[in-house]
Amino acid sequence: MPTLRLDLAYDGSGFRGYASQEGQRTIQGVLEDSIALAIGARVDTSVAGRTDAGVHARGQVVSFDLDDRVDLGRLMRSLNGLVGPEISVRSAKEVADGFDARFSASWRRYRYAISTEVAPDPLTRGFVWHLGPRLDVDAMVATASEFEGEHDFSAFCRSVEGKSNIRRVHEASWQVGDDHIYFWITANAFCHQMVRSLVGLAYDVGRGHTAAVSVAGIIASGDRGRVATVAPPHGLTLWEVGY
Amino acid sequence: MPTLRLDLAYDGSGFRGYASQEGQRTIQGVLEDSIALAIGARVDTSVAGRTDAGVHARGQVVSFDLDDRVDLGRLMRSLNGLVGPEISVRSAKEVADGFDARFSASWRRYRYAISTEVAPDPLTRGFVWHLGPRLDVDAMVATASEFEGEHDFSAFCRSVEGKSNIRRVHEASWQVGDDHIYFWITANAFCHQMVRSLVGLAYDVGRGHTAAVSVAGIIASGDRGRVATVAPPHGLTLWEVGY
Numbered sequence: 001m002p003t004l005r006l007d008l009a010y011d012g013s014g015f016r017g018y019a020s021q022e023g024q025r026t027i028q029g030v031l032e033d034s035i036a037l038a039i040g041a042r043v044d045t046s047v048a049g050r051t052d053a054g055v056h057a058r059g060q061v062v063s064f065d066l067d068d069r070v071d072l073g074r075l076m077r078s079l080n081g082l083v084g085p086e087i088s089v090r091s092a093k094e095v096a097d098g099f100d101a102r103f104s105a106s107w108r109r110y111r112y113a114i115s116t117e118v119a120p121d122p123l124t125r126g127f128v129w130h131l132g133p134r135l136d137v138d139a140m141v142a143t144a145s146e147f148e149g150e151h152d153f154s155a156f157c158r159s160v161e162g163k164s165n166i167r168r169v170h171e172a173s174w175q176v177g178d179d180h181i182y183f184w185i186t187a188n189a190f191c192h193q194m195v196r197s198l199v200g201l202a203y204d205v206g207r208g209h210t211a212a213v214s215v216a217g218i219i220a221s222g223d224r225g226r227v228a229t230v231a232p233p234h235g236l237t238l239w240e241v242g243y
Numbered sequence: 244m245p246t247l248r249l250d251l252a253y254d255g256s257g258f259r260g261y262a263s264q265e266g267q268r269t270i271q272g273v274l275e276d277s278i279a280l281a282i283g284a285r286v287d288t289s290v291a292g293r294t295d296a297g298v299h300a301r302g303q304v305v306s307f308d309l310d311d312r313v314d315l316g317r318l319m320r321s322l323n324g325l326v327g328p329e330i331s332v333r334s335a336k337e338v339a340d341g342f343d344a345r346f347s348a349s350w351r352r353y354r355y356a357i358s359t360e361v362a363p364d365p366l367t368r369g370f371v372w373h374l375g376p377r378l379d380v381d382a383m384v385a386t387a388s389e390f391e392g393e394h395d396f397s398a399f400c401r402s403v404e405g406k407s408n409i410r411r412v413h414e415a416s417w418q419v420g421d422d423h424i425y426f427w428i429t430a431n432a433f434c435h436q437m438v439r440s441l442v443g444l445a446y447d448v449g450r451g452h453t454a455a456v457s458v459a460g461i462i463a464s465g466d467r468g469r470v471a472t473v474a475p476p477h478g479l480t481l482w483e484v485g486y
Contacts (some may be wrong), residue, residue, distance in 0.1 A: 011365040056366060080362055088362040119331040123299060123480070127366055181362040232465050237366070 001065050004072075005095045006031075006079075010087040013126055014205075017053040018060075027051070027087060031062065034082035038075055041067065044103045048241040049108050052193065053215075054233030056127060059109075059240040063101035100220065100243075107170060108190060108241040112183040112199045113235050128180065129199075129235035135206035137176055143202045146215045147172040147185065154222035156198055159189035165191045172198070184239075188199040193230055198230030244308050247315075247337045249274075249322075251303040256369055256477065260296040261303075270294070270330060274305065275361040277325035281318055289344045291484040292351050295436065297476030299370060299450065302352075302483040306344035312337075326421050342486075350413060350485040351433060355426040371423065372391045372442075372478035378449035380419055386445045389458045390415040390428070397465035399483055400434035408434045408465075415441070427482075436473055443472030 009030070016024040020032070028045065036042045043064040051057055076092040083089065100105075113128040115121060116137070120130035145170050156163040170189045175182040185197050201218065204210040209228070210218075218226045251274070256287045259267035263275070271288065286307040289426055318333040326332065341347075356371040358364060359380070363373035390412050397408040411431045418425040426442055444461065447453040452471070453461075461469045 009362075010363050011368070038299075058364075058366065076362070084361060084365075085368050086365050088365050090360070117288045117333070119252075119319070119333045120328060121301075122252050122329050122331050123301065123370060125254070125328050 001068060001097075002069055002094050003063060003065050003097055004038060004070075004075075005057050005091075005093050005099060005101065006062045006089050007091045007239040008062060009058050010056060010060065011126065012051060012054050012056045014086060017055070018047060018049070018051045018057075023232075027057075027060075030083055030087060031079075034079050035064070036076040036203055037082055039066070039070055046103070046241045048105045049190070049238045051236075051238055052123060052196075052233055055236045055238065056234075057238040060238055061101045061105070061241045061243075063095065063099055063104075074085070101241075103241050105189075105241050107186050108238065109184065109186040109236050109240045109242070110190070110195045111239045112195060112231060113218065113237070114181045114183070114199075114203075115179060116181060117179040117231060119161065127226055129232055131203065131206075135203075136208065137174075137181060137206065139212045140181070140202045140206040141174040141176065143205055143210050143215050144174055144183070146196055146219060151219050152222055153191055153194055153219070154220055155224055156194045156201070158193050159224070162191070163191075167191060167194070174202075186242075195236055196231040196233065197227050197229075199231035199235070200213055201227050204229050244310060244311050244340075245337050246308050246340055246342050247313075247318075248304060248334075248336050248342060248344065249305045249332050250334045251302050251305060251330060252333055253299060253303065254369065255294060255297050255299045257329055258296065258396075259280045260298070261290060261292070261294045261300075270300075270303075271327055273330060274322075277322050278307070280325055281321040282309070282313055289346070291344045291348045292433075294479075294481055295439075295476055296478045299477075300481040304344045304348070304482055304484045304486075306338065306342055306347075310384040344477045345482075347486050348432075348484050350429050350431055351431040351481065352427065352483045352485070353433070354480050354482045355428075355438060355474060356480070357424045357426070357442075357446075358422060359424060360422040369477060369483060370480065372475055374446065374449075375383065378424075378446075378447065379451065380417075380424060382455045383424070383449040384419065384444045385455050386448055386458050387415040387417055387426070390441055394462050395465055396434055396462070398439055398461055398467055398470055399437045399444070400467070401436050402467070405437070410434060410437070415444075429485075438479055439474040439476065440470050440472075442474035442478070444470050446474060447472050 020028040048061040263271040275391040393411040
């Protein structure tokens, strides 16, 4: 019983997120319907990152088991004919038995893109949050190191009853360019809306609504009410997953 | 009577090109209507590059004369509220009397983007021509130097009766990356469909339909029938204009 791994990229703009929902257009829904058409059987997929509505992916990973071997090159071409152009299957491989895109993953990396240009760039508007030039970027950059390490991220998550919000952030940093700033974050896993809430807090710091010195206290408080802003989904991309 | 210069970027996907056409959605049409709303008077604009339907711009330049001075910051904000999000006014400046975006320009630079990835990238699909990995990129690169210099580009242009197709190409080159190749070309001016036809010929060379050695002869022939392929507009961006 072969296990397959698909690497996906997608423009999340037109989808209600990754995970299947009855009556909604989702990445998982389109992908699983396409797999069923391509191989003539429905499969249960596992995914590395359940991205929210409007969030994009460059390096999403999906796995599933099949009853029989298939021609991988042909499967990939068939799927790309069915799922495109908003979704792209960038590779299809057979992997070791027991590989699970979700449970085998050791880290996920996301990128959040912000434009600091005076006027937004029409060519990147679907993938970049335009905030303009009046931000205190140095103060935003200073927030990142506070996010690193193992914390209870309840202040940044839409909590699910009975589930822990403790996550280990391996690395969080801002990459500052001439007219864009990028927030990069790598963690073992992320709770719901975590990256967008961290970026939202950094934005509140950058525009002077929240003092940079209070960030550690906000994390420690676990108080969701202290993070006023959730950055919009279109600036966020699931960049890479590590195994 | 002040002369204004606007620098524009736009996603050309949803437009029938730059130049106004009765009953069509064009960049010029949207821009001039927006200027009329913003300042209460219609103006005649001049433009550096009349881009075709579906072609994008990062550094388009437009100029026009006004009867009276206006607050430039306010004009820019008003226009961006009216023309966005597919068009962006990136700067608005008063320039020397006699400046004309078209006639004062000494060169135009275009970029044509091609993806050589196995599967197309959904995040760049609106701005990149996806051709996949099977191209002879070295042969394509070799075509560029043939395009440089002053030539009659009739083999590459939709000719207009009585108008010359002689243009001076200052520089033409391919920038080769891991999964994208970019054709950069700078010329005093371009005739209609010239860049897309040059890229089309390079593509025919890259896929073995045309021999690289015959490129100089095709240019010299002036025979439009020898250039079979015109690259699609969405890979092309007017990058910069020099004055």
